[in-house]
Each structure stands twice: as structure tokens, then as C-alpha cells.
Amino acid sequence: MRTMDKVVGLGLTMVLLAGCATAPPRNPENICAxxxxxxxxHQSANKAREKWGAPVHVTMAMMYQESSFRHDARPPMRYFLFIPYGRASDAYGYAQAKKATWADYRRESGNGWADRDDFDDAIDFMGWYMNKTSKINGISKWDGYGQYLNYHEGWGGYRRGSHLRKGWLLTISRKVEARAQRYAEQYWQCKDRLNRGWFG
Known part of the structure; x- marks a missing residue:
């Protein structure tokens, strides 16, 4: 009976934890929604903008591409003859941050307790990354295309031109840029209302 009690207790705990997870947006194509x-x-995105100078519409467009706003997003499992043998990387969370880069962020930002599956931490991480991209490779924080290429390839990879050999990545980066522009147009219509804290 003790074993059964433990199993039931573990199951209930997992259900409760799953219930606490923030559901992805119902309408991810509209930043106001x-x-x-x-x-x-919105408060978290604004904090990242104030702290790192990262435009809200660009960080949100990049996060949409990385995780579709799912807190537990991971790269897909790889298979050999129907046998899973691991994922392409250890990227995880809203920002699909890798462990090593996340460790750098925690150390440099002073946010030592940050979690990759916490939205506030994830968007702060993206702001930190975009700020460094601007300093290291001279990419404007308003440039969704160039920022996403750096985010995907890393600062060194971008400098070496690794993205130029990846047509699929260039296409995706243009999608991020286009979504950022749409988000910017939408955000212009609702920013003041959101900042007042009511949605009437």
C-alpha cells in the first residue's frame, strides 16, 4: 500500500504542477491578444526593454519562433531505426536557451536563480542576448532579421558567416522579421491601453 500511496501522491503532484504551467496564448499571431x-x-517584456533596450515586438517575435510560447519547449527527438537517441541540443524553455549560454546569462546578469521555463527570466535572457549581439556584432536591436540570425548561430557563427550556407535559416529569419513588423503595428494600437492596465 505504501508504494501505491507514493505513486498516487506523485501523480497528484504532477497534475498540480501541470495545472500551474502557463498555457500558450490562444491567439499568438496578435501581440495585443x-x-x-x-x-x-507585458510587464516582463517592458522590463526587458527598459533594462536591455530590446524592443518588445522583436523579443516577442523571436520567442514565438523559438517556442511558440511554450514553457517546456525542446528540440525534437532524433531517431535511428525508430529508436530515440537524444535531441539535437539541450535547448529548453520559452527562449530555447542552451545550458552553457544560460549559465553565462545567470552569471553576467546577476539573475542567478533564473529558470528557462519562467517567462520573466526567458524574456530577460533574450534582452540580454540581443544587447550583446548589438555590442559584439553591431546589429541593431530593432533588426529582427539580424538579431535572429545571431540568436540562432551565436555571435562567432554569425561573424564566420555560417548563416549564409543555410537557406532555410535565412527564410525563417525573414519570417521573424515580418512577424516583428506585424507585432509592432499591432502593439502601437494597444500599448497605451496595456500600460494603463485595463483592457476595455
Whole structure:
């Protein structure tokens, strides 16, 4: 019976934890709808903008591409003859941050308790990364295309031109840029209302 009690208790704990996870936005194509559903996300995005100078519409467009706003997103499992043998990388969370880069962020930002599956931490990480991209490779924080290429390839990879051999990545980066522009147009319409804290 003790074993059964432990199994039931573990199951209940997992259900409760799953219930605490923030659901992805119902309408991820509209930044106003995203922030109206998740008001705390707007505050977090604004904090990252104030701290790192990262435009809200660019960070949100990059996060959409990386995780579709899922807190537990991971790269897909790889298979050999139907046998799983691991994932392409250890990227995880809203920002699909890798462990080593996340460790650098925690150390340099002073946010030592940051979690990759916490939206506030993830968007702060993206702001930190975009700020470093601007300093290291001279890419404007408003340039969704160039920022995403750096985010995907890393600063050294971008300098070496690794993205130039990846047509699929260039296409995706243009999609990020286009989404950022749409988000910017939408955000212009609702930013003041969101900042007042009511959605009437």
C-alpha cells in the first residue's frame, strides 16, 4: 500500500504542477491578444526593454519562433531505426536557451536563480542576448532579421558567416522579421491601453 500511496501522491503532484504551467496564448499571431491574456508577460517584456533596450515586438517575435510560447519547449527527438537517441541540443524553455549560454546569462546578469521555463527570466535572457549581439556584432536591436540570425548561430557563427550556407535559416529569419513588423503595428494600437492596465 505504501508504494501505491507514493505513486498516487506523485501523480497528484504532477497534475498540480501541470495545472500551474502557463498555457500558450490562444491567439499568438496578435501581440495585443497575447498581452491581454497574459498581463504579466507585458510587464516582463517592458522590463526587458527598459533594462536591455530590446524592443518588445522583436523579443516577442523571436520567442514565438523559438517556442511558440511554450514553457517546456525542446528540440525534437532524433531517431535511428525508430529508436530515440537524444535531441539535437539541450535547448529548453520559452527562449530555447542552451545550458552553457544560460549559465553565462545567470552569471553576467546577476539573475542567478533564473529558470528557462519562467517567462520573466526567458524574456530577460533574450534582452540580454540581443544587447550583446548589438555590442559584439553591431546589429541593431530593432533588426529582427539580424538579431535572429545571431540568436540562432551565436555571435562567432554569425561573424564566420555560417548563416549564409543555410537557406532555410535565412527564410525563417525573414519570417521573424515580418512577424516583428506585424507585432509592432499591432502593439502601437494597444500599448497605451496595456500600460494603463485595463483592457476595455
Amino acid at each position: 497575447i498581452f491581454e491574456q497574459h498581463g504579466g508577460w
